Structures are given as C-alpha cells and as structure tokens.
Amino acid sequence: MTAVRAGAGADADDDAVGEEAGPAGSWWRRVGPVKRTVAVVVALVVGVNLVLGALDLLLGSDPGGPTGSSLATGDDGVAGWADLLEVRDVPVTRLRTPLEDAEIDPDATLVVSEPAQDLAPDAQQAVAAHVARGGRLVAVGPAATGALAAATGVDPGWADGGPDAPVPLADRPEVAGVERLSGEGRGRYLTPDGLTPLVGGGGEVTAVVDGRVVGVADPSLLWNRHLAEADDAAFALALVGEGPVVFAEAEHGYGASRGLGALPLSWRLAAAGLAVAALLGMWSAGQRFGPVERPTRALPPARAAYVDAVAAALSRTGRPPPPAHAPSPEDPP
16 A cells, blocks of 8 residues: 555656646657657747847848849948938838839839849830929939930930049039039040039039939949948939939849748748748647547446456455345244
C-alpha cells in the first residue's frame, strides 16, 4: 500500500509539473520531432522578418535605385525631392503606368526625370497632350529632351558639360528664392532659341522655360547628394509650382503592382510563416480529439464467464466452493 501511495504521489507530482508547464509545454512534449522542427523554422522566419522590419524602420534601406527616380535613395536619385515636396504638404504620386496609358490630372505637374531611354513617340504625344490640357511639365536630363520638344515644339539640343554653379538668368517663379545652384555640370542646352533661358552661367544655358514647361539639362542640380547645397532645394520646390506632382516611374522600369505583388517582400514572407504556423496549429489541435470512435460499444463479459473466473480463483485458494443455493432453515445441520 505504501508503494501504491508513493506511486500515486509521483503521478500527482507529474501532473503538477505538467500544469505548471502550461499548454505550450504540454504541446511540445506531445508532438513529434518533425513538427518541432517545423515550429522552430516558422518561429525563426517570423522572428527574422520582424527584426528586419524593425531595423528598416529605424535605419532605413540601403541607398540605391535607378538614376533620376523618385523612388531612388542613392546619390543620383531624386527621392529627396519627392520627400521635400511631401513635407511641404504637396501631394506626390509615383506613376507606375506608362505615360501613353496613364490618365494624369490636368492640374498636376508631370516630372519626367532622366528616363532610362528616350521616350517613345506615343509617350511624347501623351506628355504634349497633358500640357495642352493645362498641365505643367518638368523634363530633366538628356532622355527627357524629346518630351520637352514635343511639349514646346522646340528641340533645344543637349550636350554634356556646363557650369557646376549656375545662377538664375530670368526673373521667373521657377527660380523664386534662388541665387546660386550647386551641381556637377552634367548637361547644357545647345540651341535653346525660342525658349526662355532660366538657369545657366558662362554663356551656357542649363535650364529653360516656356509657359508651363521647364527643361533642366543638368540633372545633378536635383539629385539627392546636392539637394541640401546652395539653393537647390528652393529650386526643386519652385520648379513644380502649385498643385499635385506626378513622377513618371514606369520609364524607370517600375511596373504597376497588384495583388500580393504590391506587398513588400518582408510582408509576404511573414504572411507565409504565419500561414504555416496556422496549419501547424490546426494539425496539432486535431490530435487532441483522440482515435476514431469504434463502430460498436464494448460490452462487459457474460455472467457465466464471471462465475467461471470466480470459481477458478477459489479453487486456487483450496477452499470449498460455495453451495449452489442458500441452505434452508428446515435442512438438517
């Protein structure tokens, strides 16, 4: 009896330990090594994504991106220009639809900044149509010269070189608050006749204007690495005027993202990890329902089998079997 009580006490201690471990500990002991491995992998994937997401929010992403793109944070991108506008409460749109297929707000300023290649004729016509509807255009860099020519009817030509510290050449709103700019002399217009010289120096023209159209031959004046120098930030703000600003990004290789493709990669990985974790949880929860129910109920053994078992037990003790029936008082002793 003492041994039985000790065993019972040990069982009670095990139950207490199991209760203290909680559902998580009980689940971990119950599952097999495969499920434990899957659970560890899922936890690592989710944890790494959470850590990377937190670091990205705190430290930001590595600088990079296509030259002249408003999504590019590298030295030769213009993400700083877009951010500067947003800080000033100017609505900014990164247009991922090709210009020939896009519907652009006529009140918006369209910025075509250093496209990867010269615009196709259809895209140039779309730019000219935007200006004809009352919109503004800022064409930056050599590959945007075709858009400038389509919108103004004048091809100013483009060549490498130019002043690295140009100054305003006209009293226009596009250079309001600008006294001197800082760049790298990466472009100038050769034949700007018919267009109003806006910025330049040393007899060379770096930027031109014609009504609601502005052309900037030297894109470095608007790059991230020079935006905080001289009056480049004031120039970037004055160029676009009032109203919303649309940066053409399809011409940098950015396509429209839909469905799951619109989500950041870290979000998609985290979602996949959570999905696997949910499936694993359902799998482990299914084990708690036990085996499949038997088709028939297990009945106790027949009474005759019970009697035979008792008789066998009594025969092993050496005692006579009990009478077949209870003795009557009238029977002799």
